[in-house]
Amino acid sequence: KFLDNQSDIHYIYLPEKTRPDKVAIIKGVVTDINGNTLQADIVWEDLDNNTKLGNLKTDPATGEYIITLPLGKNYGFYVSKTAYYPVSDNLDLSNFDQNITVVKNFQLIDEQQIIQGQAAIQLHNVFFDFDKYDLKSTSYPELNRLAEFIKLHPDLKIEISGHTDNRGYDYYNNNLSQDRATAVKDYLISQGCNQAQLISKGYGSTKPIANNTTDYGRQQNRRVEFKVLQ
Numbered sequence: 001k002f003l004d005n006q007s008d009i010h011y012i013y014l015p016e017k018t019r020p021d022k023v024a025i026i027k028g029v030v031t032d033i034n035g036n037t038l039q040a041d042i043v044w045e046d047l048d049n050n051t052k053l054g055n056l057k058t059d060p061a062t063g064e065y066i067i068t069l070p071l072g073k074n075y076g077f078y079v080s081k082t083a084y085y086p087v088s089d090n091l092d093l094s095n096f097d098q099n100i101t102v103v104k105n106f107q108l109i110d111e112q113q114i115i116q117g118q119a120a121i122q123l124h125n126v127f128f129d130f131d132k133y134d135l136k137s138t139s140y141p142e143l144n145r146l147a148e149f150i151k152l153h154p155d156l157k158i159e160i161s162g163h164t165d166n167r168g169y170d171y172y173n174n175n176l177s178q179d180r181a182t183a184v185k186d187y188l189i190s191q192g193c194n195q196a197q198l199i200s201k202g203y204g205s206t207k208p209i210a211n212n213t214t215d216y217g218r219q220q221n222r223r224v225e226f227k228v229l230q
Contacts, residue, residue, distance in 0.1 A: 024093055027066040028105040030058050030079055033119075037063030038108060040081040044069070047076040047090060047125065047138040071096045076125050076141060077104065084108040085149070088125045088142050115156065120227040126184060133179035135187055143184065146226065147191040150198075157229040159199050160184045165218035166205040178202025184224055199229075 030040045039060040044067060045052045053075075058065045069075060071093045080086035087106050113119050125142035128134065135143075150158055162177030162184075181200035189195050210217035 022071045022097060022099050024069050024071060024091070024096065024099070025066065025101045026069060026077075026091065026104055027064070027101070028103050030063045030065070030081075030106045030108065032084070033107055033109055033113075037061075038081055038084075039063065040079050040084075040106075040108065042067070042106075043078040043080075045076045045078065045141065047074045047141070050137070050141055069093065074138070076138075077106075078141075078145070079106045079108065081108055083111055085111050085114050085121060086145060087121075088123070088145075090125050090138075115153065115228055117228045120161070120225045123184070123224045123226065126224045128180060128183075131176070133176060133183050135183050139184075139187075143187050144191060147188050147193050150188060150193045154194060154197065156197060157199070158197055159201055159227055159229050160188075161207075161225045161227070162200070162202045163207055163221060163223050163225070164205050165221040166208070166212045167218065170204055173204035174202050176202070177204050180224060 030038045030042075032038055038058065040058050040063070041055060042058065042065055043052060043055045054067070056065060056067065074092045074094055075090060077089045077091070078086055079088070085108070087108055089104060089106070091102060091104070109119050109121065114121060123142055123146065126139045127136040129136065150156070160181045162179070162181035164173040164177050166173075178200065179202070181202050185198045185200040188198060205212070205221065208221045209223075210220035212218055212221060
């Protein structure tokens with residue numbers, strides 16, 4: 001359809017099956033804990049079937065990256081750099097049907113800081129069903145990477161900690177967080193980690209990292225972490 005008699009701009013109707021697939025654009029920057037940008041490797045995978053889908057390096061000068069992904073999958077992201085502990089995150093695009101842009105920034109922590117007990121690492125891609133403590137299979141890639149770290153450092157004592165938001169009764173939250181931490185520990189042992197290196201601890205809602213008055217904050221507080229004990 002011509003806009004006017006002089007214009008060469010026109011619209012063409014495309015049947016549904018010939019239109020481009022809807023996509024998500026994921027972009028951000030990778031830094032260390034001091035805000036210095038890093039060149040790092042980013043791998044993205046299909047969490048539902050544990051399949052690697054692609055990888056790239058961030059810009060060496062700015063630490064920036066950009067990825068375009070089709071909708072309809074639950075994606076995991078794995079960011080790594082030599083001498084830093086890898087960080088993971090996920091983005092579930094299973095139920096999206098419109099083009100979106102998502103900003104995801106990643107912060108890497110020096111392995112020496114972790115080994116010296118100076119930092120706790122949140123395991124973003126560890127999943128449980130609501131109010132349950134059975135590990136979902138989508139958790140395995142994240143925990144397999146942790147298992148390799150533990151086996152490379154047989155002299156370290158590792159605490160696996162479970163945390164909840166503040167909804168519900170304290171005794172229930174304490175028990176649920178303990179059961180989830182224990183489930184992670186048991187999986188790590190099944191992957192060849194030394195049981196003597198590992199302890200599990202449920203903290204319930206006593207150690208929030210975000211405001212419990214919002215859905216986002218409560219989601220942040222429901223987590224599993226590990227740290228090295230001194």
